[in-house]
Amino acid sequence: MELYKTNQLKIYNSLSKTKEVFKPVIEGKVGMYVCGPTVYSNVHLGNVRTFMSFDMIFRYLKHLGYKVRYVRNITDAGHLENDADAGEDRIAKKARLEEIEPMEVVQRYTVDFHETLQKINNLPPSIEPTATGHIVEQIEIIKDILEKGLAYEVNGSVYFDVLKYNENEHYGILSGRNIEDSIHNTRELDGQSEKKNPQDFALWKKADERHIMRWPSPWSNGFPGWHLECSAMSTKYLGETFDIHGGGMDLKFPHHECEIAQSKTKNGVEPVNYWMHANMLILNGQKMAKSTGNYILPNEIFSGDNKILSKAFSPSATRFFMLQANYRSILDFTNTGLEAAEKGYIKLMEALSNIDKIEVSKESSIDIKAWKQKCYDAMNDDFNTPVLIANLFEAVKFVNLLIEKKATISTEDLAVFKATLNAFVFDVLGLKNELKEDSSDKLSGVVSMLIKMRKDARDNKDWALSDKIRDELAALGIQLKDGKEGTTFSIN
């Protein structure tokens, strides 16, 4: 029987601001949409945290036995840059600066995005559609909204009429805003004179001469507006009402608000049952963002080539660091935080490597079933990975006690213990054991030989020789551990 039938998963819904029992539209199946990156530069660690959070969610849903269709778009056109070059597409601008084709920029950074997420061990989504691949669908939505009178055309551009929509719906329902407030509090921006109201947003923008990326439409040669692609692609692949929509907290307004307005106008139903927002990763107390330069790239962490960290940290240690915080909490990225996480990660991995050394008994002195349940309880409570990890450290203790024979476990319990531990560590959290298991027999053979030589030396009380062997191995990153049952080693 599928696990979801016996586990009551609760999800914090940004729309209701409460934790709700998760019930998919179709039993046993989940449709999940997550706003993907705009591929105009290298993906930074803040982006990665969001995608990693939803990867963990994707993994747990699958673990529970749901058939999940996970859609995450690639924004390769359509986002306007609102600076001096008003109306210019971000990707087109980058292309002109680098004197290459726009799709070359798209290709380069899409590849970077995929490589980075793969390094951090994210699973690929089920479908990864592109904005440029869905221009037709977007045009159809604009036509429909125009017909319903909730959009208007000016000089070849089409804008969504927010005030009119707000007559019957609540624009701001997700972000807790009222349109009246924003009318009084919106700063004046240049280049918006075409709009009836500053709150209106573009569905279609006419391209000027310099704009390279353009498509024909009934209104002009141009490009789709800021928020339309997600409405188009989520509806196409997941249906008019789907289960989970995710994204970074900073997309809540206006992006997701606009999505709701567009989709609701087009389809007449609530587009999303559960809105989920991953919180920001900050660096030195400040937001990590490309625009301010306050950011770190994942590769700079893995290589150690950066000015923030004292050394390089592996993808799994980095992933573990982020999973130790709740996805809804702001997390500060610091050197000491990463160092602490790395140590914990190594401790966990060593315990997992040692699990095969456990010998079984007739009876169990530890309650494996209760421990297992605590792991599920943590994840069922809105994907509480910090509590899950606390339980995993309890498991580490179990492993060490069992190896030292200070606790006992039955064959049956050990099987459950191993399966559960592996499922949560590797399948759900998506960690990898990066400890150089170099179980290449040659190396472990050599070390075993040295351990034997050291034992002889110790038996002869030749401490100088035994310590020399230990210290020189340590200098090579091989640590010897003397236990009751003999000496073992680990490679760092």
Add this chain to the structure above:
RNA sequence: GGCGUCGUGGCCGAGUGGCUAGGCUGGGCUCUGCAAAAGCUCCUACAGCGGUUCGAAUCCGCUCGACGCCUCCA
């Protein structure tokens, strides 16, 4: 100025109306030739001020502060 999230021990981070996670760091003990590892253990916190309550860090109010959004942004 508006909206929102949040303020937990040396640090990071859960949680919650009474039983007070976990990790890292530091101290002590056991084991050990010494060390490391491991086990045990200690350091016992919830921004401030009021209020509700038998009882609040947990609920309510105010103050202060941090961060985010309000313009593309995970």
